[in-house]
Amino acid sequence: MSDEPTTNFTASFVIPDEDPSFKHIPSKYYCSGCKKLLRHAFQTVCGHHVCETCKDELKECPVGDNDCKLSASLLEESESFIERFDTGIKRELSRLTVFCPFRHRGCAQECQWRHLQIHSENCEYGIFPCPYVKYGCEFKEIPRNKIIEHANKCKFHPERKVECRFGCGLEVKVKDLESHETECKNVHINCPLEDLGCTKISDVASREKVEEHIRSQNAFHFGLVSDSFGEVNDCVEVLTKDLIAVSETVEKLKDEIKKKDEIILRLQEEIANNRQDARNSNNNPDSFNSQEKSNSSGSFHSLEVNFGLLRVKFDEMEVRLESLEKSSYNGVLMWKIVDYMQKKRDAKTKKASTIYSPPFYSTRFGYKMCARAYLNGDGAGKDTHFSLYFVIMKGDFDHLLKWPFQQKITLSLLDMSGNGVHVSDTFRPDPNSKSFKKPTSDLNVASGCPQFIPIDLLENPSNGYLKDNQLLIKVSIDTSGLKDP
Ligand SMILES: [Zn+2]
Ligand SMILES: [Zn+2]
Ligand SMILES: [Zn+2]
Ligand SMILES: [Zn+2]
Ligand SMILES: [Zn+2]
Ligand SMILES: [Zn+2]
Known part of the structure; x- marks a missing residue:
C-alpha cells in the first residue's frame, strides 16, 4: 500500500459511464481492440492494453501483429497469458485533465477527471433537470441558481394536489397519482373474462362500468367459465387415452426384453458347456x-x-x-505438391509459410529424410523465389548409420511439359554443418536453396513446372556405398 494521501480517493474513483471531454489524451488509454476508452484495462503478454470485453474475445494479438508471440494457440492454452487487471491505467486516467461539462455555457474550469464530479455538481454554469422529472416535469435544463425557485413552483411538486385526469372529480397529491389510477373508477379497463370470449364490452370501459357489467352478466360469465372448463376436460380425456396407449407399449417392450434375456442366458450356458467339453477332452x-x-x-x-x-x-x-507403401526406400523422393495456389496464398499470409514432404529413406533401414518447401520464398528468396531444402529426420536406425551424413544430394523441380527442362541443384553435405549431424530432435536444420527458382519463372505457363495447379519435386541422394546393416 502506498502512503500517498490520494490513494483512497483514487481507489474509490468510479469511472463514469460517459467519457468526459479530455484536454489531451494519449492513445495508450484506448483499447487496442475496440478503440474505446479503457475503463477496465487488461494487459496482454505482448504489451497491449485491452478492455474487458475485448479480453474475453481475444483470438490473436489485438494490434494484428502476425509475428506476435501472443498466438491463438497460446491463448487457447490458458487465460493466464493475459496479465491481471491493470490498476495503474485507471489511476493515470483519473488524473488526466478534463474540461468542465458546462464549458459550452462559459465555464473555463479544467481539473483532473477524479475531481470533475465535485466541480460539475457545484459549477456556477451548471444546468440541471427539475428534480420532479419522474412525475412528468419536462424542464431538463435549469441553471443552478434557478433550480430551487423552479422546484417550489413546479406543477409536478409531489405535495401539490391536482385533479384526477380521468375526471373522477377527486383531488390527489402528485406523488399519489400512480396508486390512485390503479383504483380510480373512471380509468378504462377491459372485462376480466375477455380472454375467455366476453365481447359484451366494446374494447375498454371505465372501471365503474366494468364493475357494473360483471354484476349484471353473472350468468353469462359463468357460462363462459364452464365452457372453457369443458374444453380443459376434453384435453385431459385425450391425454389419458394417450397415456394408457403408452403404458401398454411399455408393457409389450418389457415382455420382449424378458424373452431376449432368456435367449442370451441360454446362449451363455451353451458357451459354458462347450468350454467344459473342450476342457474335458484335453488333459494337458x-x-x-x-x-x-x-x-x-x-x-x-x-x-x-x-x-x-x-x-x-x-x-x-x-x-x-x-x-x-507410400514411403520410398531407394533414396529417391517424388513429391507432388497439389493445390499450389492455395498453399502459396497460405505461405504469403503466413498461415503456413512452409510445407514438408512425406519422409523417404536411403535404404529400408537407412537414413530418414524429407524435403521442405517455401512457396513464397525464405531468407534471401523471400517473396521472389521458390525455396527448396533437404532435411535429415530422426530415424529408427540412426544408431547403425554413419554420421555426419555425407551422400550427395540432388534437388529437382520437374518439367512436366515433356521437354525435360528440369531445374536441378546438386550439392555435397558440409560435414561441419549441423544439418547433417546425427539428429537429436525430430528434424535437423534444413539445408538447400533459398533461391531455387524465381517464382515468376516457376509460374510462367510456357514452362512446364506448374501444371493443373501442381508441382513435382524430386529429391534424390547418391546411395552408392550405402548398404543395409
Ligand atoms: Zn476493447
Ligand atoms: Zn501482440
Ligand atoms: Zn464548470
Ligand atoms: Zn419541474
Ligand atoms: Zn380518478
Ligand atoms: Zn364480461
Missing part, C-alpha cells in the same frame, strides 16, 4: 490352466470387447501399411 495341464482363466472372464461381453480391440489394431496396421 498348461492348456487346462489357460482355459480356466479365460473361462472365468468369459462371456459374450468380453468376446465383444476383444473383437473390438482386434478391429482397432487391424485399422492401425492398415494405416501403417499404407504409409509404408
Whole structure:
C-alpha cells in the first residue's frame, strides 16, 4: 500500500459511464481492440492494453501483429497469458485533465477527471433537470441558481394536489397519482373474462362500468367459465387415452426384453458347456490352466470387447501399411505438391509459410529424410523465389548409420511439359554443418536453396513446372556405398 494521501480517493474513483471531454489524451488509454476508452484495462503478454470485453474475445494479438508471440494457440492454452487487471491505467486516467461539462455555457474550469464530479455538481454554469422529472416535469435544463425557485413552483411538486385526469372529480397529491389510477373508477379497463370470449364490452370501459357489467352478466360469465372448463376436460380425456396407449407399449417392450434375456442366458450356458467339453477332452495341464482363466472372464461381453480391440489394431496396421507403401526406400523422393495456389496464398499470409514432404529413406533401414518447401520464398528468396531444402529426420536406425551424413544430394523441380527442362541443384553435405549431424530432435536444420527458382519463372505457363495447379519435386541422394546393416 502506498502512503500517498490520494490513494483512497483514487481507489474509490468510479469511472463514469460517459467519457468526459479530455484536454489531451494519449492513445495508450484506448483499447487496442475496440478503440474505446479503457475503463477496465487488461494487459496482454505482448504489451497491449485491452478492455474487458475485448479480453474475453481475444483470438490473436489485438494490434494484428502476425509475428506476435501472443498466438491463438497460446491463448487457447490458458487465460493466464493475459496479465491481471491493470490498476495503474485507471489511476493515470483519473488524473488526466478534463474540461468542465458546462464549458459550452462559459465555464473555463479544467481539473483532473477524479475531481470533475465535485466541480460539475457545484459549477456556477451548471444546468440541471427539475428534480420532479419522474412525475412528468419536462424542464431538463435549469441553471443552478434557478433550480430551487423552479422546484417550489413546479406543477409536478409531489405535495401539490391536482385533479384526477380521468375526471373522477377527486383531488390527489402528485406523488399519489400512480396508486390512485390503479383504483380510480373512471380509468378504462377491459372485462376480466375477455380472454375467455366476453365481447359484451366494446374494447375498454371505465372501471365503474366494468364493475357494473360483471354484476349484471353473472350468468353469462359463468357460462363462459364452464365452457372453457369443458374444453380443459376434453384435453385431459385425450391425454389419458394417450397415456394408457403408452403404458401398454411399455408393457409389450418389457415382455420382449424378458424373452431376449432368456435367449442370451441360454446362449451363455451353451458357451459354458462347450468350454467344459473342450476342457474335458484335453488333459494337458498348461492348456487346462489357460482355459480356466479365460473361462472365468468369459462371456459374450468380453468376446465383444476383444473383437473390438482386434478391429482397432487391424485399422492401425492398415494405416501403417499404407504409409509404408507410400514411403520410398531407394533414396529417391517424388513429391507432388497439389493445390499450389492455395498453399502459396497460405505461405504469403503466413498461415503456413512452409510445407514438408512425406519422409523417404536411403535404404529400408537407412537414413530418414524429407524435403521442405517455401512457396513464397525464405531468407534471401523471400517473396521472389521458390525455396527448396533437404532435411535429415530422426530415424529408427540412426544408431547403425554413419554420421555426419555425407551422400550427395540432388534437388529437382520437374518439367512436366515433356521437354525435360528440369531445374536441378546438386550439392555435397558440409560435414561441419549441423544439418547433417546425427539428429537429436525430430528434424535437423534444413539445408538447400533459398533461391531455387524465381517464382515468376516457376509460374510462367510456357514452362512446364506448374501444371493443373501442381508441382513435382524430386529429391534424390547418391546411395552408392550405402548398404543395409
Ligand atoms: Zn476493447
Ligand atoms: Zn501482440
Ligand atoms: Zn464548470
Ligand atoms: Zn419541474
Ligand atoms: Zn380518478
Ligand atoms: Zn364480461
